[in-house]
Amino acid sequence: MIRGLSFKISQGISNPLFNILAGVDTEKYSWFCVPNQEEVWETDSNLLFFKKADYNGREFADLIKRDCNIIFLKLQAYISKSEYFNISSYDEFIKSDCQLLILVYDCVFAEIYCRNTDITKAIYDSIINKRYSDVAFITDSNDNRYKFDIL
Numbered sequence: 001m002i003r004g005l006s007f008k009i010s011q012g013i014s015n016p017l018f019n020i021l022a023g024v025d026t027e028k029y030s031w032f033c034v035p036n037q038e039e040v041w042e043t044d045s046n047l048l049f050f051k052k053a054d055y056n057g058r059e060f061a062d063l064i065k066r067d068c069n070i071i072f073l074k075l076q077a078y079i080s081k082s083e084y085f086n087i088s089s090y091d092e093f094i095k096s097d098c099q100l101l102i103l104v105y106d107c108v109f110a111e112i113y114c115r116n117t118d119i120t121k122a123i124y125d126s127i128i129n130k131r132y133s134d135v136a137f138i139t140d141s142n143d144n145r146y147k148f149d150i151l
Contacts, residue, residue, distance in 0.1 A: 002120055003090065003143055004101075004113040007127055007135040009070070011108065014043070017064040019130045020102075020110070023122030026064065027057035029077035029099065032084040037074035037150055043067040054084060072150045075102040088148050105150040111138065113148075 009016055033050045040049035049068040076087060077100035087093050093101055093113055101113040110132075114120045120137075127135055136142075 001140050002117055002137050003140065004111060004120060004138040005124055005127070005135065006109075006111045006138055008108045008133045009104065009110050010130070010132055013130060014067045015065065016070060017068065020112075020123065020127060020132075021064065022126040022130075024100070024119055026061045026077075029057050029060070029079060030081045031055045031057070031060040032076045032078065034074040034076065034086050037072070037086065039071035040073055041069045041071070043069055054081075056081075069107075070104045071107055073102065073104040074148070074150055076100070077102075089146065090143065090148070093148070101148065103148065103150050111145065113138070 009020075013019060032054050035053055038050055041047065042049050044067065049063075049066075055063065074086075076084065076098045078084070078097050079099055080097070082097045085096075087096055087098055087101060090113065099115050100119070103111045112120070112123060114123070124135065124137070
């Protein structure tokens with residue numbers, strides 16, 4: 001079964017979150033940026049990109065149109081505003097209301113876990129079109145991640 005995607009974020013491509021999530025209706029989700037699991041900077045001002053932990057869909061859609069530099073990031077998307085918590089494993093992800101979980105570490109390495117295979121394939125098409133590298137599906141048989149922490 002497909003769990004998600006792994007890939008490398010190409011340096012020099014602007015608006016990385018917008019480009020990665022181009023195939024996703026980001027406005028239909030509530031977004032939770034896990035505290036202490038993110039270091040993302042605005043490109044133009046070198047200020048922190050995420051000013052708070054949770055965003056409604058409209059706020060998030062507007063935010064990701066701005067350019068940023070991702071050092072590391074753990075971002076979780078929910079269909080409705082529910083009780084957010086720091087998901088630490090695939091089992092917790094499956095048991096939670098979280099629909100999409102994004103992990104970025106060391107500036108370039110990214111993994112996205114998604115419940116919906118159609119959304120996973122839409123993200124795949126988006127990142128292939130933007131020429132991200134080392135794109136692969138994460139499956140039950142090749143998933144080596146046992147913790148969803150990036151630090």
